[in-house]
Amino acid sequence: MTSRNEAAPAPRRGLAEKRQAITRAARTVFGRDGYSRASIDAIAAEAGVSTRTIYNHFAGKELLFxxxxxxxxxxxxxxxxxxxxxxxxxxxxxxxxxxxxxxxxxxxxxxxxxxxxxxxxxxxxxxxxxxxxxxxxxxxxxxxxxxxxxxxxxxxxxxxxxxxxxxxxxxxxxxxxxxxxxxxxxxxxxxxxxxxxxxxxxxxxxxxxxxxxxxxxxx
Incomplete structure (x- = not known):
């Protein structure tokens, strides 16, 4: 149980919200770097998620693109x-x-x-x-x-x-x-x-x- 002096943990984002964060970040990274140079690592960093989370939603970079x-x-x-x-x-x-x-x-x-x-x-x-x-x-x-x-x-x-x-x-x-x-x-x-x-x-x-x-x- 969280004490009054401790910050409550941030709520976990739902699947739909994470997917939206991933596609929004991917649009930014693909628009900046192009398909060939863009990496899943860069997209994960932009979205604030792990690469594993991206692969849980998309089979790979081509499908995400x-x-x-x-x-x-x-x-x-x-x-x-x-x-x-x-x-x-x-x-x-x-x-x-x-x-x-x-x-x-x-x-x-x-x-x-x-x-x-x-x-x-x-x-x-x-x-x-x-x-x-x-x-x-x-x-x-x-x-x-x-x-x-x-x-x-x-x-x-x-x-x-x-x-x-x-x-x-x-x-x-x-x-x-x-x-x-x-x-x-x-x-x-x-x-x-x-x-x-x-x-x-x-x-x-x-x-x-x-x-x-x-x-x-x-x-």
Missing amino acids: RTVVQESAGEVSDAQLDVIERHLAKVTDLETDLVTLGLDWVAALTTFADHFALVRQINAEAAHLPKDLLDAWQATGPRRAMIELGIRFGELADQGLMDAPDPARAAQHFVLLVGSEVTQRSYWGAHPLAPSETEEIVTAGVQAFLRAYAARPAR
Whole structure:
């Protein structure tokens, strides 16, 4: 029994909490060191657990990496789906709504900085990573969001607000026009641009997009 002058022992963390600590630490370490250089020892130190605890939850480094990549990508795509819903569910001014959509879309680079640190490492090591892992990452994250964006552009075309015979391709063009320059110049969010620069890039991208996809006047 603990006396009044002795500190009570810290409560033991539950399995779910330990797993969360491990995946959070792994995301940090993989994002910092990449897959090849990251070690289970470093992840254990970051998580404040033993290596044995990690192996109790994950069979090895590859499974942990796969889990972290997919869970992280899922979080970002969930946020992107929310952005699409907020800005395209009810369009009042197409250009304005697309600009605000674009700004929120590229804001993910800083909002989810730990995820995009991981993405930088994935891109650097892609030739040495299993293709099924890369495909699973795309399906859970970027591709999932792009599919939804294409669906919404198809709906806008049906409403006569856009001329988009191939809405899925239009979605790809939109993200390239509003996001690729921000992504490249910020090095995937490692060195964020000034807000004014980002807004200028996104606005110009939307204007270029609308020159291709704005609804044509009825003849």
